[in-house]
Amino acid sequence: MTRESTIASAPPAALSDDEVARVGALLYRWTGMIFGANKRYYIERRIGARMARSGMAEAARYLDFVGTNPAEREALINAFTINETYFYREEHQFAALARQILPELIRTRRPGDLIRIWSMPCSTGEEAYSIAIWLLENWPLVDAYHIEIVGSDLDTAALAQAQAGRYAARALARLPADVVERYFEPERGHRRKIIDDLRESVRFTPANIVDRATLTGLGRFDVILCRNLLIYFDDDSRQLAASNLFESLNSGGFVCLGHSESMARITDRFTMARLEDAIVYRKP
Known part of the structure; x- marks a missing residue:
């Protein structure tokens, strides 16, 4: 049974206002994301699913349990993360990577040098693999340098899917047909598995941008x-995330x-760069 089918089959939990606030406070402390009273139904559906899986009927008891049980905390975080993604999403940034960013970086590198690229959050892996595919298809110097691609997320269930590298047709819809055939x-059931050489070229590991x-x-x-992560944060969490990105x-x-996020509204530590294909932010 998938995570979404588990959520759909379990009845929503009937949480009091204080319990909704308590869930929001726990998730904020653990992830930096905001889940307030306006997300009550979303909260009650996911808490209800975890209570059903844990065999608990009382929300207060479950919240005590999740606060002291690391495995259940991980499962609850996984239930609340949002994994809306697909291959070649916002592909203008991949174009900027191949046409402007990497050519700028290699001005001070020699062939064979290491270039490290991080997809954070990587969700179920589409973005990290998209980077690899785009560079293979569009950057003539891809074989001249040691490119290391790392994907990270705090959703361990999504990371497991990323490592497996299996995708339905919807995730592949933006890819050219010949690219799908090659990789x-x-x-x-119309599913595809990414080829082993490409799957093994990307490393996935858990990480939390506010920790x-x-x-x-x-x-x-x-x-x-x-x-598309900072939009779920408040000002304090955005500043912490920006500091961690800088470091x-x-x-x-x-x-x-x-596309709807701006580092300039969070911190002045980065320099904004208007490239031909995208606006990006650079560490001086």
Whole structure:
């Protein structure tokens, strides 16, 4: 049974106003995301599903349990994360990566040097794999440098799907047919599995953008794609995330945000760069 089918089959929990607020406070502390009273139905559906899976009938008891049980906390976070993504989403940024960002970075590199790219949050892997595919298809120097692509997310269930590399037709809809044929093997039911060489070229690992302790082991990157995440944060969480992104970049590195997000409204530590294909932010 999938996560969404579990949520659909379980009855919503009947939470009091205080319990809704308590759920919101827990999720904010753990993830930086805002779930207020206006998301009551969304909260009650997901809490109801986790209560059913845990065999608990009382919300207060479940919230006590999740506060002290790391495995259940992970499962609850997974239930609340939003994984709306597909291959080649906002592809103008991939164009900027190949046409402007990487050519700028290699001005101070030699062939064979390491270039590190981070997809955060990576959800079920479409973005991280899109980076690899786009560079193979569109950057003539891709084989001249050691390109390391890392995908991270706090949703461990999504990461497991990313590592498996299996996708339905909807996720592949924006890809040209010849690209699908080159990089995906057909499976039953119109599903496709990404070829092993490409799947093994991307590393996936859990991380939380508002928890510095989960990021330090990842090292620093030359390019970070952190798209459509900060819109779910309040000002304090955005500033913490921006600080962690800054510390995760090499000097001269680039951050790509979602089309409705602006680093300039969060911090002045980055320099905005208006490229031909996209607006990005650079660490001086």
